[in-house]
Amino acid sequence: MRIAVLLSAGRHPVSGRPAPVPVELQALGLALGLSDEVTGLHAGPDIGPLRDALGHGLPRLIHLASEAEDDPVPGLAAALASGGFDLVLAGRAGQGGEDSGLLPYALARALGLPIVADAVALAPGAAPGTLIVEQALARGARRRLVIRLPAVVTVHPAAPAPAPFAFAAARRGIVDVQAGPSAAEPARPASEERPYRPRPKLIARAGAGASAAERLKAATESASGGGRLLVAPSPEEAAGEILQHLRALGLLPGR
Incomplete structure:
Protein backbone atom coordinates (compact mmCIF):
# COMPACT_ATOMS: atom_id res chain seq x y z
CA MET A 1 0.00 0.00 0.00
CA GLY A 180 5.91 22.85 -8.03
CA PRO A 181 3.61 24.35 -10.63
CA SER A 182 3.03 28.06 -10.24
CA ALA A 183 -0.64 28.52 -9.49
CA ALA A 184 -1.80 31.80 -8.08
CA GLU A 185 -4.17 31.69 -5.15
CA PRO A 186 -7.78 31.89 -6.36
CA ALA A 187 -9.31 35.32 -6.13
CA ARG A 188 -11.52 35.80 -3.11
CA PRO A 189 -14.87 37.56 -3.39
CA ALA A 190 -14.78 41.25 -2.61
CA SER A 191 -15.81 42.04 0.93
CA GLU A 192 -16.59 45.24 2.78
CA GLU A 193 -15.45 46.01 6.30
CA ARG A 194 -17.59 48.28 8.43
CA PRO A 195 -17.27 49.23 12.10
CA TYR A 196 -19.55 47.44 14.50
CA ARG A 197 -22.71 49.33 15.39
CA PRO A 198 -25.16 47.91 17.88
CA ARG A 199 -28.61 47.57 16.46
CA PRO A 200 -31.69 48.74 18.37
CA LYS A 201 -33.58 46.05 20.23
CA LEU A 202 -37.01 45.07 19.03
CA ILE A 203 -39.72 46.02 21.47
CA ALA A 204 -43.25 44.77 21.81
CA ARG A 205 -45.93 46.95 20.29
CA ALA A 206 -48.91 47.99 22.32
CA GLY A 207 -52.39 47.90 20.89
CA ALA A 208 -53.73 50.81 18.89
CA GLY A 209 -56.12 51.86 21.61
CA ALA A 210 -53.68 51.39 24.50
CA SER A 211 -53.14 54.12 27.04
CA ALA A 212 -49.86 56.02 27.46
CA ALA A 213 -48.97 53.89 30.50
CA GLU A 214 -49.52 50.66 28.57
CA ARG A 215 -47.40 51.90 25.65
CA LEU A 216 -44.63 52.90 28.07
CA LYS A 217 -44.78 49.49 29.75
CA ALA A 218 -44.56 47.68 26.38
CA ALA A 219 -41.54 49.79 25.40
CA THR A 220 -39.58 49.35 28.65
CA GLU A 221 -40.24 45.88 30.01
CA SER A 222 -38.51 42.82 28.57
CA ALA A 223 -40.45 40.05 26.92
CA SER A 224 -41.64 37.44 29.36
CA GLY A 225 -41.43 33.75 28.73
CA GLY A 226 -44.71 33.17 30.54
CA GLY A 227 -45.29 30.95 33.53
CA ARG A 228 -45.60 31.79 37.21
CA LEU A 229 -42.83 32.18 39.80
CA LEU A 230 -43.24 29.96 42.85
CA VAL A 231 -41.10 30.53 45.93
CA ALA A 232 -40.69 27.47 48.17
CA PRO A 233 -43.93 25.77 47.01
CA SER A 234 -45.27 22.61 48.55
CA PRO A 235 -44.73 19.38 46.60
CA GLU A 236 -48.41 19.22 45.69
CA GLU A 237 -48.47 22.81 44.43
CA ALA A 238 -45.27 22.35 42.38
CA ALA A 239 -46.57 19.12 40.83
CA GLY A 240 -49.85 20.81 39.94
CA GLU A 241 -48.05 23.69 38.20
CA ILE A 242 -45.91 21.24 36.21
CA LEU A 243 -48.97 19.29 35.08
CA GLN A 244 -50.77 22.49 34.14
CA HIS A 245 -47.76 23.64 32.09
CA LEU A 246 -47.53 20.30 30.27
CA ARG A 247 -51.22 20.41 29.47
CA ALA A 248 -50.85 23.94 28.10
CA LEU A 249 -48.09 22.70 25.79
CA GLY A 250 -50.29 19.83 24.62
CA LEU A 251 -48.00 17.15 26.00
CA LEU A 252 -50.65 15.81 28.37
CA PRO A 253 -54.36 15.41 27.70
CA GLY A 254 -56.62 17.84 29.47
CA ARG A 255 -58.99 16.83 32.19
Whole structure:
Protein backbone atom coordinates (compact mmCIF):
# COMPACT_ATOMS: atom_id res chain seq x y z
CA MET A 1 0.00 0.00 0.00
CA ARG A 2 1.43 3.37 -1.06
CA ILE A 3 0.56 6.11 1.42
CA ALA A 4 1.09 9.87 1.16
CA VAL A 5 1.10 12.06 4.28
CA LEU A 6 0.45 15.77 3.77
CA LEU A 7 2.72 17.98 5.86
CA SER A 8 2.28 21.70 6.42
CA ALA A 9 4.49 24.45 7.81
CA GLY A 10 3.11 24.92 11.30
CA ARG A 11 4.00 27.17 14.20
CA HIS A 12 4.14 26.49 17.91
CA PRO A 13 0.93 27.81 19.53
CA VAL A 14 2.83 29.50 22.40
CA SER A 15 6.20 30.63 21.05
CA GLY A 16 5.12 31.14 17.43
CA ARG A 17 8.30 29.47 16.18
CA PRO A 18 8.14 27.10 13.16
CA ALA A 19 7.33 23.57 14.29
CA PRO A 20 5.73 20.42 12.84
CA VAL A 21 1.98 20.04 13.34
CA PRO A 22 1.42 17.32 16.00
CA VAL A 23 -1.68 15.83 14.35
CA GLU A 24 0.26 15.41 11.09
CA LEU A 25 2.96 13.47 12.95
CA GLN A 26 0.15 11.32 14.36
CA ALA A 27 -1.02 10.73 10.79
CA LEU A 28 2.53 9.66 9.97
CA GLY A 29 2.43 7.16 12.83
CA LEU A 30 -0.82 5.66 11.51
CA ALA A 31 0.69 5.42 8.01
CA LEU A 32 3.82 3.63 9.23
CA GLY A 33 1.59 1.14 11.05
CA LEU A 34 0.01 0.21 7.71
CA SER A 35 2.86 0.20 5.22
CA ASP A 36 6.56 0.80 4.67
CA GLU A 37 5.90 2.76 1.46
CA VAL A 38 5.14 6.11 3.06
CA THR A 39 5.96 9.45 1.43
CA GLY A 40 5.55 12.93 2.86
CA LEU A 41 4.35 15.80 0.67
CA HIS A 42 4.78 19.50 1.34
CA ALA A 43 4.14 22.47 -0.96
CA GLY A 44 5.66 25.77 0.02
CA PRO A 45 8.74 27.99 -0.16
CA ASP A 46 10.83 25.85 2.27
CA ILE A 47 10.46 22.86 4.56
CA GLY A 48 12.14 24.28 7.67
CA PRO A 49 11.22 22.15 10.71
CA LEU A 50 9.47 19.52 8.56
CA ARG A 51 12.81 17.69 8.46
CA ASP A 52 11.89 16.55 11.97
CA ALA A 53 9.27 14.27 10.35
CA LEU A 54 12.18 12.20 9.03
CA GLY A 55 13.24 11.57 12.62
CA HIS A 56 9.77 10.22 13.42
CA GLY A 57 10.13 7.49 10.81
CA LEU A 58 9.26 9.17 7.51
CA PRO A 59 11.57 7.60 4.89
CA ARG A 60 11.07 10.20 2.12
CA LEU A 61 9.82 13.77 1.96
CA ILE A 62 8.92 15.44 -1.33
CA HIS A 63 9.12 19.22 -1.21
CA LEU A 64 7.19 20.94 -4.00
CA ALA A 65 8.95 24.30 -4.05
CA SER A 66 6.53 27.15 -4.68
CA GLU A 67 5.89 30.70 -3.61
CA ALA A 68 4.12 31.45 -0.36
CA GLU A 69 1.18 33.08 -2.17
CA ASP A 70 0.67 30.15 -4.58
CA ASP A 71 -2.30 27.83 -4.23
CA PRO A 72 -0.91 24.44 -3.08
CA VAL A 73 -3.86 22.37 -4.32
CA PRO A 74 -2.88 22.03 -8.04
CA GLY A 75 0.71 20.98 -7.24
CA LEU A 76 -0.30 18.50 -4.56
CA ALA A 77 -3.08 17.08 -6.73
CA ALA A 78 -0.68 16.56 -9.63
CA ALA A 79 1.92 14.87 -7.40
CA LEU A 80 -0.69 12.60 -5.83
CA ALA A 81 -2.19 11.66 -9.19
CA SER A 82 1.19 10.81 -10.71
CA GLY A 83 2.45 8.98 -7.61
CA GLY A 84 -0.23 6.29 -7.70
CA PHE A 85 -0.96 6.51 -3.97
CA ASP A 86 -3.62 4.27 -2.45
CA LEU A 87 -4.20 6.41 0.63
CA VAL A 88 -3.72 10.11 1.41
CA LEU A 89 -3.50 11.09 5.09
CA ALA A 90 -3.72 14.63 6.41
CA GLY A 91 -4.16 16.39 9.71
CA ARG A 92 -7.47 17.76 10.83
CA ALA A 93 -6.20 21.32 10.37
CA GLY A 94 -2.95 23.26 10.19
CA GLN A 95 -1.40 25.16 13.05
CA GLY A 96 -0.28 28.77 12.97
CA GLY A 97 -1.74 29.75 9.60
CA GLU A 98 -5.29 30.13 8.36
CA ASP A 99 -6.09 26.69 9.84
CA SER A 100 -9.29 26.32 7.84
CA GLY A 101 -8.93 22.55 7.37
CA LEU A 102 -10.28 22.76 3.80
CA LEU A 103 -7.15 21.56 1.97
CA PRO A 104 -7.90 17.79 2.25
CA TYR A 105 -11.44 18.39 0.98
CA ALA A 106 -10.17 20.49 -1.93
CA LEU A 107 -7.69 17.74 -2.83
CA ALA A 108 -10.36 15.04 -2.60
CA ARG A 109 -12.57 17.07 -4.92
CA ALA A 110 -9.72 17.70 -7.38
CA LEU A 111 -8.79 13.99 -7.44
CA GLY A 112 -12.36 12.69 -7.38
CA LEU A 113 -11.72 10.63 -4.21
CA PRO A 114 -13.92 9.97 -1.17
CA ILE A 115 -12.86 11.55 2.11
CA VAL A 116 -13.31 10.39 5.72
CA ALA A 117 -12.72 12.80 8.60
CA ASP A 118 -11.36 12.39 12.15
CA ALA A 119 -9.73 8.95 12.02
CA VAL A 120 -8.10 7.66 15.22
CA ALA A 121 -7.11 4.17 14.02
CA LEU A 122 -6.54 2.46 10.68
CA ALA A 123 -6.37 -1.22 9.74
CA PRO A 124 -6.36 -3.18 6.48
CA GLY A 125 -9.77 -4.43 5.43
CA ALA A 126 -10.71 -8.06 4.97
CA ALA A 127 -11.33 -7.54 1.25
CA PRO A 128 -8.46 -6.44 -1.03
CA GLY A 129 -8.35 -2.70 -1.63
CA THR A 130 -10.33 -1.79 1.49
CA LEU A 131 -9.45 -0.01 4.72
CA ILE A 132 -11.03 -0.08 8.17
CA VAL A 133 -11.27 3.41 9.69
CA GLU A 134 -12.16 4.05 13.33
CA GLN A 135 -13.70 7.50 13.37
CA ALA A 136 -13.91 9.82 16.38
CA LEU A 137 -17.34 11.26 17.12
CA ALA A 138 -18.61 13.75 19.65
CA ARG A 139 -18.43 12.97 23.39
CA GLY A 140 -15.81 10.26 22.95
CA ALA A 141 -17.93 7.99 20.77
CA ARG A 142 -16.32 5.90 18.02
CA ARG A 143 -17.60 4.58 14.70
CA ARG A 144 -16.00 1.93 12.50
CA LEU A 145 -16.16 2.37 8.74
CA VAL A 146 -14.97 0.23 5.84
CA ILE A 147 -13.93 2.27 2.81
CA ARG A 148 -12.62 1.35 -0.60
CA LEU A 149 -9.25 2.72 -1.66
CA PRO A 150 -7.99 5.07 -2.97
CA ALA A 151 -9.31 7.65 -0.51
CA VAL A 152 -8.38 10.71 1.55
CA VAL A 153 -8.51 10.44 5.36
CA THR A 154 -7.98 13.20 7.93
CA VAL A 155 -6.66 12.31 11.38
CA HIS A 156 -8.11 13.40 14.73
CA PRO A 157 -5.88 14.64 17.61
CA ALA A 158 -7.12 11.67 19.69
CA ALA A 159 -5.08 9.31 17.48
CA PRO A 160 -2.05 7.57 19.06
CA ALA A 161 1.09 9.62 19.58
CA PRO A 162 3.77 9.38 16.88
CA ALA A 163 6.99 7.44 17.29
CA PRO A 164 9.66 9.30 19.29
CA PHE A 165 12.24 11.33 17.41
CA ALA A 166 15.40 9.45 16.46
CA PHE A 167 18.42 11.30 15.09
CA ALA A 168 19.63 8.26 13.14
CA ALA A 169 16.26 8.02 11.34
CA ALA A 170 16.46 11.73 10.50
CA ARG A 171 19.88 11.16 8.91
CA ARG A 172 18.57 8.24 6.85
CA GLY A 173 15.55 10.11 5.53
CA ILE A 174 15.59 11.56 2.02
CA VAL A 175 14.38 15.04 1.04
CA ASP A 176 13.46 15.31 -2.64
CA VAL A 177 13.02 18.92 -3.81
CA GLN A 178 10.88 19.35 -6.92
CA ALA A 179 9.60 22.43 -8.69
CA GLY A 180 5.91 22.85 -8.03
CA PRO A 181 3.61 24.35 -10.63
CA SER A 182 3.03 28.06 -10.24
CA ALA A 183 -0.64 28.52 -9.49
CA ALA A 184 -1.80 31.80 -8.08
CA GLU A 185 -4.17 31.69 -5.15
CA PRO A 186 -7.78 31.89 -6.36
CA ALA A 187 -9.31 35.32 -6.13
CA ARG A 188 -11.52 35.80 -3.11
CA PRO A 189 -14.87 37.56 -3.39
CA ALA A 190 -14.78 41.25 -2.61
CA SER A 191 -15.81 42.04 0.93
CA GLU A 192 -16.59 45.24 2.78
CA GLU A 193 -15.45 46.01 6.30
CA ARG A 194 -17.59 48.28 8.43
CA PRO A 195 -17.27 49.23 12.10
CA TYR A 196 -19.55 47.44 14.50
CA ARG A 197 -22.71 49.33 15.39
CA PRO A 198 -25.16 47.91 17.88
CA ARG A 199 -28.61 47.57 16.46
CA PRO A 200 -31.69 48.74 18.37
CA LYS A 201 -33.58 46.05 20.23
CA LEU A 202 -37.01 45.07 19.03
CA ILE A 203 -39.72 46.02 21.47
CA ALA A 204 -43.25 44.77 21.81
CA ARG A 205 -45.93 46.95 20.29
CA ALA A 206 -48.91 47.99 22.32
CA GLY A 207 -52.39 47.90 20.89
CA ALA A 208 -53.73 50.81 18.89
CA GLY A 209 -56.12 51.86 21.61
CA ALA A 210 -53.68 51.39 24.50
CA SER A 211 -53.14 54.12 27.04
CA ALA A 212 -49.86 56.02 27.46
CA ALA A 213 -48.97 53.89 30.50
CA GLU A 214 -49.52 50.66 28.57
CA ARG A 215 -47.40 51.90 25.65
CA LEU A 216 -44.63 52.90 28.07
CA LYS A 217 -44.78 49.49 29.75
CA ALA A 218 -44.56 47.68 26.38
CA ALA A 219 -41.54 49.79 25.40
CA THR A 220 -39.58 49.35 28.65
CA GLU A 221 -40.24 45.88 30.01
CA SER A 222 -38.51 42.82 28.57
CA ALA A 223 -40.45 40.05 26.92
CA SER A 224 -41.64 37.44 29.36
CA GLY A 225 -41.43 33.75 28.73
CA GLY A 226 -44.71 33.17 30.54
CA GLY A 227 -45.29 30.95 33.53
CA ARG A 228 -45.60 31.79 37.21
CA LEU A 229 -42.83 32.18 39.80
CA LEU A 230 -43.24 29.96 42.85
CA VAL A 231 -41.10 30.53 45.93
CA ALA A 232 -40.69 27.47 48.17
CA PRO A 233 -43.93 25.77 47.01
CA SER A 234 -45.27 22.61 48.55
CA PRO A 235 -44.73 19.38 46.60
CA GLU A 236 -48.41 19.22 45.69
CA GLU A 237 -48.47 22.81 44.43
CA ALA A 238 -45.27 22.35 42.38
CA ALA A 239 -46.57 19.12 40.83
CA GLY A 240 -49.85 20.81 39.94
CA GLU A 241 -48.05 23.69 38.20
CA ILE A 242 -45.91 21.24 36.21
CA LEU A 243 -48.97 19.29 35.08
CA GLN A 244 -50.77 22.49 34.14
CA HIS A 245 -47.76 23.64 32.09
CA LEU A 246 -47.53 20.30 30.27
CA ARG A 247 -51.22 20.41 29.47
CA ALA A 248 -50.85 23.94 28.10
CA LEU A 249 -48.09 22.70 25.79
CA GLY A 250 -50.29 19.83 24.62
CA LEU A 251 -48.00 17.15 26.00
CA LEU A 252 -50.65 15.81 28.37
CA PRO A 253 -54.36 15.41 27.70
CA GLY A 254 -56.62 17.84 29.47
CA ARG A 255 -58.99 16.83 32.19
